[in-house]
Amino acid sequence: MIVVTGATGNVGRELVNTLAAAGEQVTAVSRRPAEFPEGVRHSQADLNDPASLRPSLDGADALFLLVAGDDPHGILKEAANVKRIVLLSSQGAGTRPEVYRHPALFEQVVRESGPDFTILRPGGFASNAYAWAESVRTRRTAAAPFGDVGLPIIDPADIAEVAAAVLRESGHSGRTYELTGPALVTPRERAAAIGRALGEPVRFVEQTRDEARAQMLQVMPEPVVEGTLAILGAPTAGERTVSPDVERILGRVPRTFDEWAARNLPAFR
DSSP states (O other), rough: OEEEEEEEEETTHHHHHHHTTTTOOEEEEEOOOOOOTTTTTEEETTOOOOOOGGGHHOOOSEEEEEESSOOOHHHHTTTTOOSSEEEEEETTTHOOOOTTTHHHHHHHHHHHSEEEEEEEOSBBBBGGGGGHHHHOOOOOOOOOOOOOOOOOOOHHHHHHHHHHHHHHSEEEEEEEEEOSSOBOOOHHHHHHHHHHHTTTTOOEEEEHHHHHHHHHHTTTTHHHHHHHHHHSOOOOTTTTOOOOHHHHSSSSSOOOOHHHHHHGGGGGO
8 A cells, every 4th residue: 555645735636646646555645534536545644643544544554745744754754664755855855955954854753764765856846836826817917036047947747757656666765856847947948838828918027136036935835935936036057957867767758847737727716
């Protein structure tokens, strides 16, 4: 049985659907009740309370784990009998561990835990563009800082497919995979891609760093905001590198942002 934490998220829901379609026995873990494909077992638990995971992990062979909660040691203690763990970490754990301390700590604890493990380090998610959904729907505008700085953002569906492969196949033990999209794409280009999908132009509005910072602070802790702005505005060479890992694992190139926008068009109409 494969246990998927964060099963209602952008990656987790795709992963549950992919595993279920492949005929795997899946337990979908989330904090709140949710609907999943037929045959998927749902278990309510909260990663902030590791003991709440105990019923979810009963009989589990593999675990897809989010970086969530404040007690990775407690989570891994509850998962002591799980044979394989796949951790969804963050690119920042490798490029800026002094800022992305939380995912870096989870990586360390997973490495020291004993079972087979694989660490996935995606860069920015294409689904971050959902932040524009309301302004695109109502005003056909999209605002962001650093409009002409490109990053190889990734479609969460590709992360889910990689996770499914790693959870089901051998040969990935002890590896860390960097997951990116196929090309650098700027915020301005992402707004244009949404416009192409809509068949109407979307006007890009470039925010100042301070404007973006104030907006981010409403939903993110200050150290994460500063780290995110640093990546968006002055990415390192590693953060701008297109990784071959998605293609190596899936045997195809990653999806483009245009493909993500076309598939998620209802959010912007």
